[in-house]
Amino acid sequence: xxxxxxxxxxxxxxxxxxxxxxxxxxxxxxxxxxxxxxxxxxxxxxxxxxxxxxxxxxxxxxxxxxxxxxxxxxxxxxxxxxxxxxxxxxxxxxxxxxxxxxxxxxxxxxxxxxxxxxxxxxxxxxxxxxxxxxxxxxxxxxxxxxxxxxxxxxxxxxxxxxxxxxxxxxxxxxxxxxxxxxxxxxxxxxxxxxxxxxxxxxxxxxxxxxxxxxxxxxxxxxxxxxxxxxxxxxxxxxxxxxxx
Numbered sequence: 001x002x003x004x005x006x007x008x009x010x011x012x013x014x015x016x017x018x019x020x021x022x023x024x025x026x027x028x029x030x031x032x033x034x035x036x037x038x039x040x041x042x043x044x045x046x047x048x049x050x051x052x053x054x055x056x057x058x059x060x061x062x063x064x065x066x067x068x069x070x071x072x073x074x075x076x077x078x079x080x081x082x083x084x085x086x087x088x089x090x091x092x093x094x095x096x097x098x099x100x101x102x103x104x105x106x107x108x109x110x111x112x113x114x115x116x117x118x119x120x121x122x123x124x125x126x127x128x129x130x131x132x133x134x135x136x137x138x139x140x141x142x143x144x145x146x147x148x149x150x151x152x153x154x155x156x157x158x159x160x161x162x163x164x165x166x167x168x169x170x171x172x173x174x175x176x177x178x179x180x181x182x183x184x185x186x187x188x189x190x191x192x193x194x195x196x197x198x199x200x201x202x203x204x205x206x207x208x209x210x211x212x213x214x215x216x217x218x219x220x221x222x223x224x225x226x227x228x229x230x231x232x233x234x235x236x237x238x239x240x241x242x243x244x
Contacts, residue, residue, distance in 0.1 A: 003175050006030045092128045139197065154199075156194070187224060
């Protein structure tokens with residue numbers, strides 16, 4: 001079996017490559033450092049020769065709707081076109097819990113992920129969508145994103161962070177066992193409110209930024225699973241945070 005990881009040198013792609021190789025899967029890492037540009041198509045046809053499965057864990061720093069939609073749709077279209085020519089049989093996409101509901105899509109980045117899911121579902125290569133909640137290790141960066149003029153503006157809405165390694169294992173399992181067409185969601189074992197989680201994380205890090213609770217931009221449960229999902233076993237690494 002041979003897998004191409006679009007974004008194979010990144011936060012998710014790098015450990016995924018190690019996981020798959022340990023399982024005996026031949027891996028081709030696809031990123032700019034490998035001379036492969038999924039958006040322009042440079043090097044993509046050559047990289048997909050002999051590939052059975054594409055795993056798409058690409059990400060973009062663009063949070064505006066135009067930029068995010070263009071990036072995610074463009075990547076799907078290029079991977080589909082070249083993948084079809086190469087005989088690829090399965091396209092796995094990493095998405096976000098809540099995006100599939102459509103009511104968390106007022107933020108530009110989420111609109112991009114909605115467009116990504118629609119594009120891969122309508123494409124010619126059978127697809128599997130893995131939706132994950134926020135990674136536990138990304139919470140400090142998320143806090144920074146919510147910081148305005150030195151204060152952390154945190155919504156009183158649910159968050160259920162998952163450990164990255166458990167998402168990687170699920171993606172690897174999709175390569176080796178899941179049938180195309182599956183949609184699987186994964187979340188951590190504990191559900192918190194954003195503001196409680198942010199305060200505890202800052203306190204644990206010795207960071208004295210004030211957390212101000214603000215109204216959320218959508219439903220309370222917009223970004224946590226609403227139906228069946230896989231529950232991670234790794235708890236958030238700070239004890240004593242009130243659960244929601």
